[in-house]
Amino acid sequence: xxxxxxxxxxxAGPAGPAIRARGLVRTYGRRRALDGLDLEVPRxxxxxFLGPNGAGKTTTMRILTGLIRxxxxxxxxxxxxxxxxxxxPLFDVGAxxxxxxxxxxxxxxxxxxxxxxxxxTPRAGRIDDVLDAVGLTGRAADRVGTYSLGMKQRLGIAVxxxxxxxxxxxxxxxxxxxxxxxxxxxxxxxxxxxxxxxxLVSSHILSEIQAMADEVAIIANGKLVRAGxxxxxxxxxxxxxxxxQPEFVARAIDVLAGSGVAASPNGHGAGWLTxxxxxxxxxxxxxxxVLAEVxxxxxxxxxxxxxxxxxxxxx
Amino acid sequence: xxxxxxxLRKVILRPATRNTLLVLVxxxxxxxLGFAVAIRAMPxxxxxxxxxxxxxxxxxxxxxxxxxxxxGGFAAAAWAGAIAAGEWSWNTFRSAVARGESRPxxxxxxxxxxxLVAFVGWxxxxxxxxxxxxxxxxxxxGPVGDPGSAVDRLPGLALAGWWAVSMEAAxxxxxxxxxxxxVAGIAALVAIYFAEQFGSVIIPADVLRFAPIIAANSLVGxxxxxxxxxxxxxxxxxxxxxxxxxxxxxxxxxRSEIA
Numbered sequence: 001x002x003x004x005x006x007x008x009x010x011x012a013g014p015a016g017p018a019i020r021a022r023g024l025v026r027t028y029g030r031r032r033a034l035d036g037l038d039l040e041v042p043r044x045x046x047x048x049f050l051g052p053n054g055a056g057k058t059t060t061m062r063i064l065t066g067l068i069r070x071x072x073x074x075x076x077x078x079x080x081x082x083x084x085x086x087x088x089p090l091f092d093v094g095a096x097x098x099x100x101x102x103x104x105x106x107x108x109x110x111x112x113x114x115x116x117x118x119x120x121t122p123r124a125g126r127i128d129d130v131l132d133a134v135g136l137t138g139r140a141a142d143r144v145g146t147y148s149l150g151m152k153q154r155l156g157i158a159v160x161x162x163x164x165x166x167x168x169x170x171x172x173x174x175x176x177x178x179x180x181x182x183x184x185x186x187x188x189x190x191x192x193x194x195x196x197x198x199x200l201v202s203s204h205i206l207s208e209i210q211a212m213a214d215e216v217a218i219i220a221n222g223k224l225v226r227a228g229x230x231x232x233x234x235x236x237x238x239x240x241x242x243x244x245q246p247e248f249v250a251r252a253i254d255v256l257a258g259s260g261v262a263a264s265p266n267g268h269g270a271g272w273l274t275x276x277x278x279x280x281x282x283x284x285x286x287x288x289x290v291l292a293e294v295x296x297x298x299x300x301x302x303x304x305x306x307x308x309x310x311x312x313x314x315x
Numbered sequence: 316x317x318x319x320x321x322x323l324r325k326v327i328l329r330p331a332t333r334n335t336l337l338v339l340v341x342x343x344x345x346x347x348l349g350f351a352v353a354i355r356a357m358p359x360x361x362x363x364x365x366x367x368x369x370x371x372x373x374x375x376x377x378x379x380x381x382x383x384x385x386x387g388g389f390a391a392a393a394w395a396g397a398i399a400a401g402e403w404s405w406n407t408f409r410s411a412v413a414r415g416e417s418r419p420x421x422x423x424x425x426x427x428x429x430x431l432v433a434f435v436g437w438x439x440x441x442x443x444x445x446x447x448x449x450x451x452x453x454x455x456x457g458p459v460g461d462p463g464s465a466v467d468r469l470p471g472l473a474l475a476g477w478w479a480v481s482m483e484a485a486x487x488x489x490x491x492x493x494x495x496x497x498v499a500g501i502a503a504l505v506a507i508y509f510a511e512q513f514g515s516v517i518i519p520a521d522v523l524r525f526a527p528i529i530a531a532n533s534l535v536g537x538x539x540x541x542x543x544x545x546x547x548x549x550x551x552x553x554x555x556x557x558x559x560x561x562x563x564x565x566x567x568x569x570r571s572e573i574a
Contacts, residue, residue: 065413067573085569090415097413101406105330114407117321118421119414159410 014079018043018167018198019064024073026059026222033059034070035222041200041215043078043166046193048213048230049202050305052313056222057202058098061171065095078166091120094165096173100156104145108136108155111144115159122162130158133188135181149176157185168192168199174208186212210305220313230305239274239307240282242289243298246270255292261285271297274307318420322428325407326398335394336436339387340443346382347447351454366459370452373465377539379444380472384479384535387440388528389504391480392487395429396500399492399564409573419565426488426561430481437477441469468538475538475546479531482553482560486527489560493567504528525552 019041026034034056041047051057062068064075069084076082077089102111112127131140134154139147144155153176160168168189174182182205189199190212203209209216210230217227226233242263244252249265252273256263261281266274275285282299289296326332350369368378402408402425411421445462452459483504491500511526523529525548534549 062574066415067409067412069572087415087417090413093413093415095413097409099406101410103325103329103401103405103407106325106328110324110328114321114325115410115414117317117324118411118416121317159414163414 016076016079017041018045018078019200020076021060021064022074024060024063024075025071026056026063026068027071033222034063034073036073037219037222038224039217039227041198041217043198044193044196045214046189046199046201046212048209048216049200049219050206050209050216050309051202051219055219055313057219058171059222060219061095061097061169061202064169065093065097066090067097087119091163092166093169094160094163094167095169095171096153096156096160097169097171099175100152100159102144102152102155105143107141108144108147108158109140111155112158112162116162120163122164126162126164130161133161134158135184150178150181153177154181166197168197170199170201172203173201174203174205182208206305206309216305218309218312225312226308233308234305239276240285241266241298241300242273242275242285242296243269243271244273244289244294244296248294249273251292252289252294255288255294256285259284259288261288318416318424319427319431322424323431326425326428326432329398329401331394331397332432332436335390336439339390339436339440342386343383343440343443344447347444347451348454351451354455366452366455370448370455370459372448372460372462373468374540375448375452375459376465376468376472377536379441379448380476380535380539381532383437383440383444384476384532387437387480388483388531389501389508391433391436391484392504393497393501395426395433395484395488396491396497398425398429399488399500400495400497402492403495406573408568412573418568418571422492422564422568423561426485426564429484429488430557433481433484434477437480438473441473441476471538471544472535475534475550478550478553478557479535482527482531482556485557485560489564492564524548527553527556530556 017040019039021037021039024034024037024039025032033054037056037060039060049057049060059068063070064077064082066082066084066086074081078092080089082089103114106114108131109127112130116122116127128137131137134157136151136154136158139151144152147155153173157170157173160170173185177185186208189201193199193214201209201213213230215228216230216233218225242252249271253263256273256275261275261277263273263275266272277285286296286299347369354366368374408421412418449459449462486504486507487500490503491497494500507526508528511523511529514526515523524533530549530552534546534553537544537546537549
């Protein structure tokens with residue numbers, strides 16, 4: 001997946017972040033899906049948008065694309081105020097919300113032609129470019145109804161790219177993609193961000209977000225619980241994970257406690273311990289355990305996004 | 316225009332468009348062939364009235380138009396309802412809105428494309444029906460009159476029939492879009508049809524002539540049968556129903572949230 005941008009559009013529109021949402025509230029019946037959500041996505045980044053099921057990610061995406069109304073709060077897209085029913089700000093936004101949607105009886109190319117007739121008309125030749133970018137040129141004449149989930153997902157990404165948007169909103173874009181497709185997609189999104197585009201990606205594949213996002217926002221119960229640069233967030237909540245044989249767990253905890261390191265079993269499986277210390281202390285932990293004749297089977301330095309995510313969203 | 320062109324692409328290439336037309340062509344051909352064969356099998360002298368009504372020009376124009384409108388109208392409502400409901404079930408309406416397209420514009424462009432394609436379908440059915448009439452007349456061997464005797468009515472009949480079918484398609488489309496269900500679209504037209512039939516018992520004719528299907532039949536019937544057709548009332552009534560269906564779909568589209 002490679003697509004040279006038509007324009008360096010990171011600065012498209014007035015100054016300001018790519019997305020600024022303030023106090024978004026949305027209720028479905030008695031359930032409050034968004035409860036005063038604040039979100040600010042800087043331009044030119046791949047921005048991870050994380051949260052457990054039902055946290056409000058898709059509701060946020062729907063509000064940002066004008067599909068549903070917010071009960072309260074305000075939204076700016078690319079520096080322009082955006083309200084429900086506004087059209088123009090969306091001309092610079094490409095979106096893939098939930099599952100991709102197409103006419104199953106039309107070919108990929110015809111689906112893109114139909115969609116290209118809506119909103120702002122893309123430049124001539126753009127359809128071929130996006131088909132090529134997502135690797136569907138060879139199947140462009142086939143009916144979409146015959147496509148696999150992964151191919152539909154690729155086509156959904158092609159639709160999102162159709163207008164060479166300055167802002168991409170991608171809801172679970174890796175759904176159905178094979179490993180090679182996931183790598184290609186990641187490279188394409190990073191290339192788009194390098195060209196000044198902004199990419200907001202929601203995904204349940206946290207390792208994927210960790211591999212490509214510069215910044216992340218984590219939401220739970222319709223509220224923002226943490227946002228910022230991913231590297232800083234992870235280093236601030238560093239941890240070292242150690243795996244010993246299960247019969248050595250109690251001894252390992254005692255040894256580490258003697259070294260001033262509080263360790264406890266974690267949820268990764270039998271024998272795994274987690275010590276909430278900066279990753280730089282992993283050699284000390286390793287040395288202490290080996291000197292105490294506790295065999296270390298595995299040692300993972302640094303924190304991971306999964307641990308951070310769970311610590312922020314559980315409970 | 317680009318929006319209507321895009322809508323035409325999705326309507327024309329839809330398998331239901333081709334299949335609906337093929338079924339109707341087969342049905343019309345079968346009706347005329349069946350009647351022709353049945354009349355030929357009757358003893359001499361007994362098939363007179365059916366021959367005149369079905370195969371005798373210029374009366375046959377009126378019979379053909381009524382037959383096409385009755386069968387074609389319900390088919391058009393079901394077809395247009397499928398087009399409208401498909402926008403919801405396939406979430407393609409959502410894709411267009413997320414690209415910044417105006418909801419009402421999108422819905423109306425699709426209806427315009429539906430009505431334009433219906434015109435082509437109506438012309439095809441009219442041609443098949445005329446061929447069936449002439450061929451059926453030849454099979455029966457009875458006097459069929461001169462097909463050219465009222466040929467000057469054909470352009471008006473083509474336009475009036477198209478508009479009448481378009482009205483029924485628009486009702487199917489509008490109801491299906493509002494209800495997000497193809498079944499609702501066809502059910503609405505069937506309900507109107509029965510309501511008009513039963514309503515004719517208690518509602519005065521000068522009121523009932525404004526009813527949708529009666530107005531559509533009247534519009535076509537005037538062009539088919541009258542030498543100087545009076546189409547003002549049925550034309551205004553059918554146009555009003557087209558606008559009403561389009562307006563309802565556009566209004567609902569404008570206010571709809573899309574999950």
